Amino acid sequence: MKNYKKKKGIFKMGCEYCGRINGHETGCPNFVSPKTNFNCCYCKEGIYDGEEFLCNCEGQYIHRDCIPGIDFVINWLGYEVKEMENSNCFD
Ligand SMILES: [Zn+2]
Ligand SMILES: [Zn+2]
Numbered sequence: 001m002k003n004y005k006k007k008k009g010i011f012k013m014g015c016e017y018c019g020r021i022n023g024h025e026t027g028c029p030n031f032v033s034p035k036t037n038f039n040c041c042y043c044k045e046g047i048y049d050g051e052e053f054l055c056n057c058e059g060q061y062i063h064r065d066c067i068p069g070i071d072f073v074i075n076w077l078g079y080e081v082k083e084m085e086n087s088n089c090f091d
Contacts, residue, residue, distance in 0.1 A: 040053070
């Protein structure tokens with residue numbers, strides 16, 4: 001009997017490094033950077049097809065997953081947090 005290694009697990013094997021079926025994780029040795037015109041202003045990586053992002057009125061882009069917090073995104077989008085005053089005043 002031949003001494004061949006039996007593949008473990010599911011039949012549809014992903015990448016041997018990152019485990020993805022389609023494409024590769026960033027940082028995977030098999031990963032080849034696709035071209036993109038859009039770069040995340042936070043992590044400086046490209047924003048590729050299928051990735052979620054926001055853009056602000058200055059034309060900056062950020063990955064959804066890179067948003068460090070709600071305060072950041074409020075400022076970045078140019079919104080202002082206000083404190084309610086006189087909410088009972090109807091005049
Ligand atoms: Zn991979
Ligand atoms: Zn990013």
